[in-house]
Amino acid sequence: MNTAVSGEVTPEQLSVVDRIAADFGGARGALIPMLQQVQAELGYLPPAIMERIAERSGVPAARVFGVASFYSQFRFEPVGRRILRVCQGTACHVQGAVAVMEAICDELGVAEGGTTEDGEFTVEPVACLGCCSLAPVIMIDEDAFGRLTPEQARDIVRNYGTAQDEGGAKA
Numbered sequence: 001m002n003t004a005v006s007g008e009v010t011p012e013q014l015s016v017v018d019r020i021a022a023d024f025g026g027a028r029g030a031l032i033p034m035l036q037q038v039q040a041e042l043g044y045l046p047p048a049i050m051e052r053i054a055e056r057s058g059v060p061a062a063r064v065f066g067v068a069s070f071y072s073q074f075r076f077e078p079v080g081r082r083i084l085r086v087c088q089g090t091a092c093h094v095q096g097a098v099a100v101m102e103a104i105c106d107e108l109g110v111a112e113g114g115t116t117e118d119g120e121f122t123v124e125p126v127a128c129l130g131c132c133s134l135a136p137v138i139m140i141d142e143d144a145f146g147r148l149t150p151e152q153a154r155d156i157v158r159n160y161g162t163a164q165d166e167g168g169a170k171a
C-alpha cells in the first residue's frame with residue numbers, strides 16, 4: 001500500500017487512479033466500483049485522489065465526493081497496518097463492548113475510528129461480526145477474539161504479535 005504524508009498524494013498514487021480509471025474505460029456508471037478499487041489499492045481516498053478520479057472518469061468532483069461520503073465503506077484518512085474491529089452489535093453491546101472499546105482506545109491512545117501514531121492499528125467500531133455467541137468480540141485483521149474482558153482486550157492489543165505466534169487467546 002502506498003502512503004502519503006498529511007494529505008499530500010504521491011505521483012505513484014495518482015498513477016494508480018489513472019490505471020484504474022483506464023481499466024474502467026472512464027465509465028460514469030462505474031463510479032462506486034472505481035472508488036472501491038482505488039481504496040483497495042491505496043487504503044483510503046484523500047481529496048486529491050477523489051479529484052483525480054473525477055478528472056479521469058468525467059464524473060463531476062462534487063458527485064465523487066458526495067458518493068464517497070454517503071457510503072461508510074469509504075475512508076478519507078490513511079489506515080494503520082492492522083485493522084482492529086471492535087464489534088458494537090447488540091449482543092456485544094450487552095456483554096460489555098463499550099468497556100472493551102474504551103480499554104482498547106485507552107491502551108492505544110486513539111479515539112474510535114482513529115489510527116495509532118506509529119501507524120500500526122486503526123480502531124474501527126463495526127456492526128455484528130457474525131460470532132455473537134462469543135460476545136464481546138474484536139477482530140485484528142482476520143483474527144477474531146471473543147468473550148473478552150476489557151483487561152484481556154488490552155493484553156491482546158499489547159501483545160498481538162506474541163499472541164499470533166503462540167496461537168493464544170483467539171476465538
Ligand code: FES
Binds near residue numbers: 131
Ligand atoms: S453482535 Fe458482536 S458479533 Fe454479533
